[in-house]
Amino acid sequence: MTKLNIVRQSATTPLVPKNSIAGRTLMLLIAIMTFLSCITLGGVILVQKSAIAWSSEVGRQITIQIRPLEGEVMQSNLRTAISLAQNTPGVSNAHALSLEESQKLLEPWLGAGLDLSVLSIPRLVIVELTGARPEDIEQLRTNLGAIKGASLDTHAAWRQQLNTMAGTFVISGILILSLILAATILAIVFATRGTMASNRTIVDVLHFIGASNAFIAGEFQGRFLRIGLRGGLFGGITALLFFFGVSLAVNNALPAAANAQLSTLFGSFSLGADGILAIVMLVPIIAGLTAATSRLTVRSFLKHTS
Amino acid sequence: MIRKAFALIRFENVGLQYGNAPEILSDLSFSIDPGSFHFLTGPSGAGKTSLLRLLLLSLRPTRGSITMFGKKVNRLNQDRLLELRRHIGIVFQEFRLLDHLTTFENVALPLRVLGQSEAEYTSNVKELLEWVGLGKRINAHPPLLSGGEKQRAAIARAVISRPDILLADEPTGNVDPDLSQRLVHLFAELNRMGTTIIIATHELELMEKFNYPQMQLSNGGLTFHD
Numbered sequence: 001m002t003k004l005n006i007v008r009q010s011a012t013t014p015l016v017p018k019n020s021i022a023g024r025t026l027m028l029l030i031a032i033m034t035f036l037s038c039i040t041l042g043g044v045i046l047v048q049k050s051a052i053a054w055s056s057e058v059g060r061q062i063t064i065q066i067r068p069l070e071g072e073v074m075q076s077n078l079r080t081a082i083s084l085a086q087n088t089p090g091v092s093n094a095h096a097l098s099l100e101e102s103q104k105l106l107e108p109w110l111g112a113g114l115d116l117s118v119l120s121i122p123r124l125v126i127v128e129l130t131g132a133r134p135e136d137i138e139q140l141r142t143n144l145g146a147i148k149g150a151s152l153d154t155h156a157a158w159r160q161q162l163n164t165m166a167g168t169f170v171i172s173g174i175l176i177l178s179l180i181l182a183a184t185i186l187a188i189v190f191a192t193r194g195t196m197a198s199n200r201t202i203v204d205v206l207h208f209i210g211a212s213n214a215f216i217a218g219e220f221q222g223r224f225l226r227i228g229l230r231g232g233l234f235g236g237i238t239a240l241l242f243f244f245g246v247s248l249a250v251n252n253a254l255p256a257a258a259n260a261q262l263s264t265l266f267g268s269f270s271l272g273a274d275g276i277l278a279i280v281m282l283v284p285i286i287a288g289l290t291a292a293t294s295r296l297t298v299r300s301f302l303k304h305t306s
Numbered sequence: 307m308i309r310k311a312f313a314l315i316r317f318e319n320v321g322l323q324y325g326n327a328p329e330i331l332s333d334l335s336f337s338i339d340p341g342s343f344h345f346l347t348g349p350s351g352a353g354k355t356s357l358l359r360l361l362l363l364s365l366r367p368t369r370g371s372i373t374m375f376g377k378k379v380n381r382l383n384q385d386r387l388l389e390l391r392r393h394i395g396i397v398f399q400e401f402r403l404l405d406h407l408t409t410f411e412n413v414a415l416p417l418r419v420l421g422q423s424e425a426e427y428t429s430n431v432k433e434l435l436e437w438v439g440l441g442k443r444i445n446a447h448p449p450l451l452s453g454g455e456k457q458r459a460a461i462a463r464a465v466i467s468r469p470d471i472l473l474a475d476e477p478t479g480n481v482d483p484d485l486s487q488r489l490v491h492l493f494a495e496l497n498r499m500g501t502t503i504i505i506a507t508h509e510l511e512l513m514e515k516f517n518y519p520q521m522q523l524s525n526g527g528l529t530f531h532d
Contacts, residue, residue: 012411012418012424013406013407013408013411015404015407015415015418017406201402201404202404204402205402205404205415206415206419207364207388207391208362208364208391208396208398208402209391209392209396209415209416209419209463209467210388210389210391210392210394210416210419210420211388211419212385212388212389213384213385213388215419303384
C-alpha cells in the first residue's frame with residue numbers, strides 16, 4: 001500500500017452521484033427551453049419597441065389632404081393650408097409634397113414613369129408637430145374648414161391598429177413564454193422523479209441514518225440548481241449571440257432595400273440594454289425555477305416514500 | 307418479564323402485519339435496558355428483520371405501543387422519528403454502502419447528516435477506521451473492498467455518531483467464522499463503552515461462544531433466554 005492511498009482526498013463527494021441524473025440531457029433540455037424563452041422575450045421586446053417608435057413617429061406628423069375641386073385653385077389652397085398649419089401652436093413645420101414626391105408614393109400601386117399632371121389627385125401637406133395639444137389640432141381642423149376639399153388626417157386609426165397589433169403580439173409572446181416555462185417545469189418534474197427512483201438506495205440509506213427530508217431534498221436541489229444554471233447560461237448566451245448575429249446580418253449583410261424593410265418592421269433590430277438585461281435575468285429565473293421545482297418534487301416523493 | 311424501570315426500549319402488546327396477511331409479530335411485550343447486549347434469533351421468516359425495522363423506527367406497529375428513549379413513538383411524526391433515529395445505528399446484512407463514496411465518506415455520512423463539517427469529523431472518522439482495521443483503505447470505494455472490509459465499514463458508519471442503540475441484521479452472514487468472531491468482539495467492545503446492542507443472527511455457534519442473552523422469535527412471539 002503506498003502512502004498516497006492513506007492520505008484523505010480533500011474534496012467531498014456529492015451525495016447524489018453526478019452521473020446518476022441524466023444531467024446532460026436535462027441540461028440540454030433546459031438550454032433549449034431557455035433559448036426559446038429568450039427568443040420569445042426578445043421578439044416581444046423588439047416588436048414593442050418598434051411599435052412605440054412607430055407610434056411616436058406617426059404621432060409626430062399629421063397630414064392635410066386637399067382634393068382637387070372644380071373652381072378651386074390648388075396652389076392657393078396649398079399655401080393657405082400651410083399658413084394655417086404654421087400658425088397653429090405646437091407645429092414646427094409644414095410643407096406640401098411636390099408632384100414628384102406624390103408620384104414616388106404612388107409608384108408601388110401605379111408603377112413608375114407616371115405623369116400625374118393628367119390625373120386629378122389630391123395633394124398632401126405634411127405637418128410636423130412638436131408637442132401640439134389635441135385642442136390645437138382640433139382648432140386646425142376647424143380652420144381648414146375654410147378651404148374647400150381640405151381634410152385633416154391625424155393617423156389615429158393607424159396608431160390604434162398598430163397598438164392593437166403590438167398588444168396582440170405581446171400577449172401572444174407572454175402566453176408562449178408561459179407555455180415554455182410550464183413545459184420546462186413538467187420536464188424537470190419527470191427528470192427529478194426519474195432521478196429519485198434511480199437513487200432510491202441512497203435515499204433509503206440517508207433515511208436509515210436519520211437524515212431529514214429537508215436535508216435529502218437540499219442535496220438533490222443543489223444538483224438541479226447547478227444543472228439549471230448551466231443550461232440557463234448556455235441557452236441565454238446562445239440567444240444573445242443569435243440576436244447579435246441577426247443584428248449584424250441586418251445591418252451589414254442584407255441588401256439596402258431589405259435592410260430598410262426590416263428596419264421599418266423592427267426598428268434598428270437592436271434589443272438595447274434593457275432587452276439584454278431582461279434576457280440575462282431569465283437565466284437565474286430558470287435556474288431558480290429548476291431548483292424550486294426539483295425541491296418540491298423531491299419533498300413530495302420523500303413524503304410518499306418515507 | 308417486563309422490566310419497566312430505566313428501560314431504553316419498551317414494547318407493549320405490539321403486533322405487526324403486512325396488508326391482510328396474518329400477523330408476523332403478535333403481542334410482543336418486552337423491555338431492553340440501556341447498555342445491554344442481546345442476540346435476536348429465530349428461523350428464517352420468523353420476523354427478525356421486521357422486529358429490527360420496528361426498533362429502527364422505519365416501520366410503525368399495526369397495534370400496541372412502543373416506547374423508546376422515554377417517548378411513545380407510535381404518535382410521533384416523521385421528523386421526530388428521524389430525530390430519534392439519529393440515536394440508533396444500523397448495520398445491514400447487505401452493507402448498504404454507497405458505491406460512489408469512499409470508505410471515509412461512507413463512514414462519515416451520519417456526521418455529515420448531522421451538519422458537521424469535514425474539518426470537525428476527519429480525525430474521529432480516521433481514528434475509527436484505524437480501530438476497525440480500515441486505516442489504509444480510507445480512499446477505497448466499496449466495490450473494491452472485500453466482504454469483511456465492507457462489513458467493518460458498515461459497522462463503523464453505524465457507530466461513528468456514538469448511537470445509544472446499535473442494531474445489526476445478520477452482520478456475520480457474509481464473512482468467514484474467524485472474521486465473524488472478530489466482529490462480535492468489536493460489538494462487545496462497543497457494548498463495554500455503553501452502547502446497547504441487538505444482533506440478529508441465526509448462527510448458534512456464535513451465540514453459544516459469546517453467551518449473551520438471546521431473544522428468540524418463533525410463531526410471531528418472542529421469548530428471552532439468559
